[in-house]
Amino acid sequence: MxxxxxxxxxxxxxxxxxxxxxxxxxxxxxxxxxxxxxxxxxxxxxxxxxxxxxxxxxxxxxxxxxxxxxxxxxxxxxxxxxxxxxxxxxxxxxxxxxxxxxxxxxxxxxxxxxxxxxxxxxxxxxxxxxxxxxxxxxxxxxxxxxxxxxxxxxxxxxxxxxxxxxxxxxxxxxxxxxxxxxxxxxxxxxxxxxxxxxxxxxxxxxxxxxxxxxxxxxxxxxxxxxWPAPRPGRTRPRRRHTLLVLRDARGRVLLQRRPPAGIWGGLWTLPLCPDRADPARWCRDELALAIRPGRRGPLIRHELTHFRLELEPLYAELAPNRGGTREGPELRWHVPGSRPPGGLPAPVRRLLDTLTA
DNA sequence: GATTCGTGGCG
DNA sequence: TCGCCAAGAAT
Incomplete structure (x- = not known):
């Protein structure tokens, strides 16, 4: 003692x-x-x-x-x-x-x-x-x-x-x-x-x-x-999102810029699947992956699931800049392995690395 | 005053 | 597998 x-x-x-x-x-x-x-x-x-x-x-x-x-x-x-x-x-x-x-x-x-x-x-x-x-x-x-x-x-x-x-x-x-x-x-x-x-x-x-x-x-x-006393227990809300890997015929991946503030603010991520939409329902031509963040942290652990996605309905929602007048998220095609257009969240970077290999 | 914001490591 | 924590600050 x-x-x-x-x-x-x-x-x-x-x-x-x-x-x-x-x-x-x-x-x-x-x-x-x-x-x-x-x-x-x-x-x-x-x-x-x-x-x-x-x-x-x-x-x-x-x-x-x-x-x-x-x-x-x-x-x-x-x-x-x-x-x-x-x-x-x-x-x-x-x-x-x-x-x-x-x-x-x-x-x-x-x-x-x-x-x-x-x-x-x-x-x-x-x-x-x-x-x-x-x-x-x-x-x-x-x-x-x-x-x-x-x-x-x-x-x-x-x-x-x-x-x-x-x-x-x-x-x-x-x-x-x-x-x-x-x-x-x-x-x-x-x-x-x-x-x-x-x-x-x-x-x-x-x-x-x-x-x-x-x-x-x-x-x-x-x-x-x-000491020090632990933080009082709190119930963290669980959020579940699906990110889509959309690839064109040349193997490029569609990236979308996040809003300037909030989580991953200003970074380039995979497009978010609209809420309540089932990616599997859009299966048709293109091979894609969906990231489903698990129960941990804001948006971290993920599983990779293969989906075949129908692109056109998504493009209608994700590519509103076509024509130059409508407001909407900034989009860019990215060649895996090349220099990204800006910052990437760690899970997105890891996923792109697997696409390169 | 309570929440939000990333990611990796630890027991 | 899970919850907690880490050279905090902004909202």
């Missing part, structure tokens, strides 16, 4: 322990940690929102190769940006990143703001992301509050309640502010995130390797994973 401290750790002790731990056990060679510019760290922080480091790294390298500077990003088309974002998810991040780059190019002389309020005015940058950028690039003493920090602080100080509740989050902001030291802010910020990501993990915390364990109240309780 661990020793049982009765008082919460002092902020200065916590920061000192974290800094010492980070020197030996922290991560020091992440791609955005070298050549730390506002632009490079900004892009990294946006990609890292709700996304783990290991997932981000290859995307980050490709993205910076395609858009080495803010100017190059602002001058690029949104389609080109979404194409780089394909598979990363949360595509509003890419749209906001691109919009912010143009705002900076056109209104701020091409320079990203170097203060909290200025950064937070840009789309996609909230308080935590702004703090992380300033702490890492300029070593400014701004607290952050991401999932790692929430977990570490909630355990150390046994903060009750689900962090999604505003009152709990406010308390965690207080603690994060109190613990953030006036100096060595870049190292401290990286340290507490690294601890949360590699030691104070959500399911199997390695308290035996934690520099904060001696005074961690959750550790002392014997059940460190009791």
């Amino acid at each position: 661990p020793a049982r401290p009765e008082t919460a750790p002092e902020p200065r002790w916590l920061a000192r322990r974290l800094l010492a731990w980070h020197a030996r056990h922290g991560r020091h060679d992440l791609p955005w940690q070298k050549n730390r510019t506002l632009y490079r760290v900004w892009v990294a922080e946006i990609m890292l929102q709700q996304t783990q480091v290991a997932t981000v790294i290859p995307y980050y390298r490709r993205f910076l190769r395609a858009f080495p500077s803010l100017r190059r990003l602002a001058d690029a088309s949104l389609d080109a940006v979404l194409e780089q974002w394909t598979g990363l998810g949360y595509y509003a991040r890419a749209r906001n990143l691109h919009r912010a780059a143009r705002l900076v190019r056109d209104g701020l002389g091409g320079r990203l703001p170097r203060d909290l309020d200025g950064l937070m005015k840009l789309p996609g940058i909230g308080r935590s992301t702004a703090g992380a950028i300033l702490a890492q690039v300029l070593d400014r003493p701004h607290p952050i509050l991401d999932g790692n920090v929430k977990r570490v602080l909630a355990r150390c100080f046994t903060v009750d309640g689900w962090p999604g509740e505003p009152a709990v989050e406010a308390r965690l902001w207080e603690l994060s502010t109190a613990c953030t030291p006036a100096t060595r802010c870049a190292d401290y910020t990286q340290a507490i995130m690294d601890l949360g990501a590699t030691v104070c993990t959500s399911r199997n915390p390695a308290c035996g390797r934690c520099p904060l364990a001696p005074r961690c109240l959750a550790r002392a309780s014997g059940e460190p994973t009791a």
